[in-house]
Structures are given as C-alpha cells and as structure tokens.
Amino acid sequence: MSETAPDELPQTDAEWREILSEEEYHVLREAGTEPAGSGIYDDHWEDGIYRCAGCGTVLFESDAKFDHHCGWPSFYEAVAEDRVEYREDTSHGMVRTEVVCATCEGHLGHVFDDGPEPTGERFCINSVSLEFEAE
Numbered sequence: 001m002s003e004t005a006p007d008e009l010p011q012t013d014a015e016w017r018e019i020l021s022e023e024e025y026h027v028l029r030e031a032g033t034e035p036a037g038s039g040i041y042d043d044h045w046e047d048g049i050y051r052c053a054g055c056g057t058v059l060f061e062s063d064a065k066f067d068h069h070c071g072w073p074s075f076y077e078a079v080a081e082d083r084v085e086y087r088e089d090t091s092h093g094m095v096r097t098e099v100v101c102a103t104c105e106g107h108l109g110h111v112f113d114d115g116p117e118p119t120g121e122r123f124c125i126n127s128v129s130l131e132f133e134a135e
Contacts, residue, residue: 001056001131009055009104020054027128028054028106031091031098036071039127044073048134050125054106059083059130060123068115068122073130075123076115084123086111099123 010016016029026032041050050060050073060075068074078084082102089098089110099108108129115122 004055027126031107034126034128041073041127050130052101053131055104057103072124076119
C-alpha cells in the first residue's frame with residue numbers, strides 16, 4: 001500500500017465505507033476498539049513498517065515495537081512527530097490521549113506514559129488500524 005495524498009482521500013462516510021472493511025470503519029472512523037488480544041499485530045515481530053490502514057501513511061517502525069502484554073501492539077514512538085495527532089478522549093469515564101493518523105484522521109488507539117526508554121511512551125494501537133509492510 002502506498003501513501004494516499006490528502007486531497008485524494010474519501011470525503012464522505014459512504015466513500016470510507018466503500019474502501020474499508022466493517023471492522024476497519026468502526027475503529028478508524030468511529031473510534032472503536034478491537035478486543036484485547038484479537039489483533040494480528042499484537043504478537044507480531046517481523047522487521048518492517050506499519051502503515052495506516054486508511055491511507056497508507058507510514059506510522060511506526062518495527063524497531064519501536066515492544067511487548068507490553070496489554071493485548072494491543074505497543075510502540076514507544078511514531079516514525080515522525082508529524083505522522084500522528086493527539087486528542088483528548090474523555091469517553092468511558094476517564095481522560096486519555098487519543099492517537100489519530102495526521103493524514104486521514106483515522107483513530108489508531110491511545111498513548112500512555114508507561115512505556116520504555118528512550119521515550120517513556122506507549123502507543124497502544126489497534127491492529128485493524130494498521131497494515132504491515134516487511135523490509
């Protein structure tokens with residue numbers, strides 16, 4: 001999958017539904033969450049890059065992936081600061097930091113401050129929000 005230019009992205013929910021599976025649409029466009037431990041990238045350790053499943057933007061590298069035993073793929077940093085955006089999420093009776101793709105605004109997951117060095121961050125990301133490309 002190659003990166004989609006922002007001006008080539010779907011503009012309506014109907015267009016997004018045409019290109020995404022039902023599960024991808026639920027997570028990426030409705031800020032849903034896949035069940036813990038169900039994602040294909042939770043226990044995936046191949047070398048490569050992880051792209052946004054909505055638009056193909058490169059988001060994470062396998063070198064930044066670690067096993068947090070939380071049930072979702074965990075990364076300690078994004079490929080670059082401009083690849084993701086942060087939003088306050090007050091759903092479920094708590095305050096968290098949501099992570100979205102900076103290109104298509106697709107929901108990826110959340111970021112927490114309990115990760116390893118060098119950043120101390122844990123990007124807890126839904127597998128369905130990602131597509132893997134081997135090196």
